[in-house]
Amino acid sequence: METFNSKMVSRIVGVSLRQIQYWDERGFIRPSVKLAEGRGTQRLYSFFDLVQLKVIKDLTDYGLSLQKVRRCLSYLRRSFPDTPQPLSSLRYLTDGEKLFVLTSDKNKILDVMDRQFVFSLGxxxxxxxxxxxxxxxxxxxxxxxxxxxxxxxxxxxxxx
CATH class of the missing domain: 1.20.5 (Single alpha-helices involved in coiled-coils or other helix-helix interfaces)
Known part of the structure; x- marks a missing residue:
């Protein structure tokens, strides 16, 4: 399995080293390979960690606040316990205000913010x-x- 240190993650995903550290310290997105264990130790991330970090970056770039992303991620982790990494395994839509998850039923979409389903009508x-x-x-x-x-x-x- 290929691993990535914080500097590589920063360059690949396009977020600052400080942002990566902050997200780890707050338990938002933690490295799955190796946690930092004090000053001078390296965080090591997997490819799936990179996917999750990139999804968060893209969602915030599209206008969602980090607080909204954090609330949505917390809800998804509770609601989909069989999906350990919801950011890297679900499909999303956003309008910059709300976050939607596409389900296996193409006509049913989960509004993660309001915690209810919306329906698609062609x-x-x-x-x-x-x-x-x-x-x-x-x-x-x-x-x-x-x-x-x-x-x-x-x-x-x-x-x-």
Whole structure:
């Protein structure tokens, strides 16, 4: 297994040595290979540690505060005990304010901040489903719906 000292981690991930030390001292992200044991000892990190550190850096670069990331990580560790390193094994979305975890069900997304699921709804599928219902109920070929779809497509193309 390849290991990385703090200087290498700093260069690879793009965070300062002080930040790495701070995250370790606070128990936020600790080196999994070798902890610092006093002055002058080296911290040694695994590749998975690098992934976690990079995820934290990217989330903070995208606008999440370190406090929010810390709260989310604490929640994920409690809620997913079978996932020992949630930062390196889950998939995330953020808008800079909230953190979302993608689940195995592509329509279900976990809002980690509010600790509840949100649902994804594809409008394209909704339009097709609605068109089918219109055709079924009215018995017509849905000419009006087709015209509306073409008009909507034209507006999207013009605004792009």
């Amino acid at each position: 409008i394209g599928n909704l339009v097709r489903e609605l068109n089918g219902e219109v055709r079924r109920i009215t018995g017509r070929a849905g000419r009006q719906v087709a015209r509306e779809e073409r008009r909507a497509e034209g507006k999207r193309a013009a605004s792009a």
